[in-house]
Amino acid sequence: MLTNQSEFYNLYICKPLLEVIMQQHFRLKEYKVLAFRLLLAYLFYFFARLLFYFYNSALLKIDSPSDFFVISYYGLAFDTTAILYLNLLFILFSILPLWNNTTKKYQLFLFYLYFTTNLLGYATNFIDFIYYKYTFARTTIVVKNVLEHETNKSKLFLSFVVDYWHVFVLFLLFSFLWVYVYKKVAVKYELPTKKMHYFGYSVIQFLIVAVLIIAGIRGGDLSKATRPINLLDASRHVKKGAHADLVLNTPFAIIRTMFSNNFVKPNYSDVTEQIIATKIQPIKEYHNNVPSHPNVVVFILESYGREYSGAFNKKSGIPNFVSHTPFIDSLAQHSFIFTNAYANGRQSIHGMSSVLAGIPSFKDAFTSSPYPKQKIESLVSTLKKEGYSTSFFHGAANGSMGFLGFGNILGIDSYYGRTEFNNDAQFDGFWGIWDEPFFQFMKQTLDQKKAPFFASIFSVTSHEPYNIPTKYKTTFKEGTLPIHKCVAYTDFALKQFFKTAKKQTWFQNTIFVFVADHCNQIYYSDYQKGINRLAVPILVYQPNSKYVGIDDDFAQQIDIYPTILDMIGYPKPFRSWGRSLFDKKSSQPFFINSVGDIYQIGKGNYICTFDGKKAIGFYDKTDKGLEHNLIDQRNAEMDDLELTCKAFIQDYMNRVIDKRLTSKK
DSSP states (O other): OOOOOHHHHIIIIHHHHHHHHHHHHHHHHHHHHHHHHHHHHHHHHHHHHHHHHHHHHHHHHOOOOOOHHHHHHHHHOOOOOOOOHHHHHHHHHHHOOOOOTSSHHHHHHHHHHHHHHHHHHHHHHHHHHHHHHHHSSSOTTTTHHHHTTOSSSSHHHHHHHHHHHHHHHHHHHHHHHHHEEESSSSOOOOOOOOHHHHHHHHHHHHHHHHHHHHHHHHTSSSOTTTTOOOGGGGGOOOSSSHHHHHHOOOOHHHTTTTTTTTOOOOOOOOOOHHHHHHHHHOOOOOSSOOOOOEEEEEETTTTTOGGGGGGGGGTTTOOOOSSSHHHHHHHTTTSSSEEEEEOOOOOOOHHHHHHHOOOOOOOGGGGSSSOOOSSSHHHHHHHHHTOOOOEEEEEEEEGGGHHHHHHHHHHOSSSEHHHOOOGGBOOSSSSBOHHHHHHHHHHHHHHTTTSSSEEEEEEESSTOOOOOGGGTTTTTTOOSHHHHHHHHHHHHHHHHHHHHHHTTTTGGGGEEEEEEEEOOOSGGGEEEEEEEEEEEEEEEEOTSSOOOOOEEEEEGGGGGGHHHHHTTOOOSSSSSSSOOOOOSSSSSOOEEEEETEEEEEEEETTEEEOOOSSEEEEEEETTTTSOOOOGGOHHHHHHHHHHHHHHHHHHHHHHTTTTSSSSOO
């Protein structure tokens, strides 16, 4: 019984009126149905993942049902990206303020739009129930390149349907079930009474949904510090490499590689296996040193271009050169440094694959291609064969830059990131833990390792927005470029690391290697030149060793892997496109990288630019600006350099695509 007039007013007037406003202006009923329809996609993707495991359980080998659900949980991010991409048009037409959205004809249009895109994508999951057994990876857009040369596509498809009829039947059953459940929840016909209110609120909701869609497609993160998730990120969530394929779904794998695959076998008519073996020597074996087992620590320094260090510019001739790395300059006096070295890629993840696995990145990053999830011979795998424990350190959020995923593919034993550091008081507020405390964290962790060990660290601080800890604001002042103070701070962090590490017994029996992942801000005009934009320092330091000196010949990141194996006297053959920097007898110094669609290779007296089909320029090795094209003066050495470039590209593409990144033929 109502006690007063106010209660009557609230119950019978205000509440119904509010419900009408919410339903009409905010279109809650439509959004609830939209959410239901999208959630249905998640449910059926879960069914597809379950069936994928059922068909491939012998290959995937999950220990318990709980493990499957954990993998499925991590798969939600990849499902979200695929579902949102496939349903972009459906979502758009579902939320546009068209006033007739709830009519029967419009809802029928949405029905066909929804199932045309979703079932097309969903079918690719079912194809992988069988196809996975032959490729050991989720299908990517590369399948288009495989099929486009087939003349009997219809026959192949019919053969698949007949031979694997049970997969086709399952697809039909789940499709009909999806349609059946979809129809159980429908939008009620209802026209808006106040069109201006309806339109205004719809625009606001549209913008909110757009932001959510972008976040979902990127993998749940809108921050500048991360890039959209790709195939590589699936590996960061698993301990067994094969489980990454269970985290993934096939529509995601196809969509993410749809516009990024430049991995195609070139098959140059003048390149033979003999030429590859002679010019490239992809399988190497060194016997220059007695086998030993020193520890190995590789510093990959973020954005640490060669321009910033005085030790690497003594012969540059740059007037009034200013160095920002006093510690590295002092260490260089007791090290072997390479003053004419270049990066084999342009981004951080390119640096990791080049340095640790000897795999360069050209037009597209190897790690973002359809091919990174395969057996890869690398510093990690070869040293593990020799009894080394392996670690990777990166002070950013675990998984940032794809390092955790690629580290798992390489087989790194222990990954240490911001999570393991476990003290956000040292967080820079943008990228990760400041270099100084994180370098000390690595030192303390290595103190606990049993020799021999291999460790690599990827620094963080020398990156935009170019901040340093507040307590050092007056110590490392602004240079001519914002990055200079960060470079000086990281150099100081290295000094502090060495100061404490020298006190440990493991220090004297350790090889230290320093290299940049890529270049960054440029001040001196000499480094504005095309070739020098990829110039990086390489420094090798081993206490009380013979490795002291300066080498001004060509060098590159992919040389680090074979150089270390040469130094420790690794006794077995291994796959490497690089060369030992201390062995000029069996191979000639060179570098190779790319800018856009153009390859750049330098060897001997020349630098060659190559468009993928033919050489388009030859330049004297000192012409780092590529200003004087000598192509009209072609000679035998130039012809040989072009052939070497072709041989490198052909062997690279063939081995990556055919999954032969080991010493086995």
